[in-house]
Amino acid sequence: MIESVTPAHLRMSIADPDLHINDGGNPGQNVSDLKDDNIFFNESTGVTISVDLRGKWQMLSGSPGANLIQSSFTGTELEFYCIDGKGIEVQLVRSFCDMKDFAVISAYFMDECVGPLWCQDADMNMSGAVDPNDVRVLAENWIGSL
Numbered sequence: 001m002i003e004s005v006t007p008a009h010l011r012m013s014i015a016d017p018d019l020h021i022n023d024g025g026n027p028g029q030n031v032s033d034l035k036d037d038n039i040f041f042n043e044s045t046g047v048t049i050s051v052d053l054r055g056k057w058q059m060l061s062g063s064p065g066a067n068l069i070q071s072s073f074t075g076t077e078l079e080f081y082c083i084d085g086k087g088i089e090v091q092l093v094r095s096f097c098d099m100k101d102f103a104v105i106s107a108y109f110m111d112e113c114v115g116p117l118w119c120q121d122a123d124m125n126m127s128g129a130v131d132p133n134d135v136r137v138l139a140e141n142w143i144g145s146l
Helices: 031-037 099-108 132-144
Strands: 002-006 009-014 047-053 057-062 066-072 075-082 088-094
Touching: 009 047, 057 066, 066 088, 075 088, 099 132
Parallel strands: none
Antiparallel strands: 002 009, 009 088, 047 075, 057 088, 066 075
């Protein structure tokens, strides 16, 4: 599931409902035979799921099992290690790196912000104000794009 909190902020969750339990490799096996084989006690096997997004994104927060593999202005690659059917959630923010974004942050610097617009996304961490932390994120991404 992907939810757009703001145009520059996504909340994403992913899960693999298949438990990937080894059943002994006998397709069509009778359920009563499975109980006798005690496969109900076999452990789930995890799988890695890759997700590609357009644009440069960075992870604000994430559950264990979520990894940012690479992020550039052409795309972002995330990997999720799914096991036991559990969901993994991450929050992502789009990276800023041009004069337009600097102008927006400058215009709202030290202003209080509220959702859903968060000062036209200048409050990148949705802390309630455009502050030095937002400028730091802008600078890090700007330098990283050179």
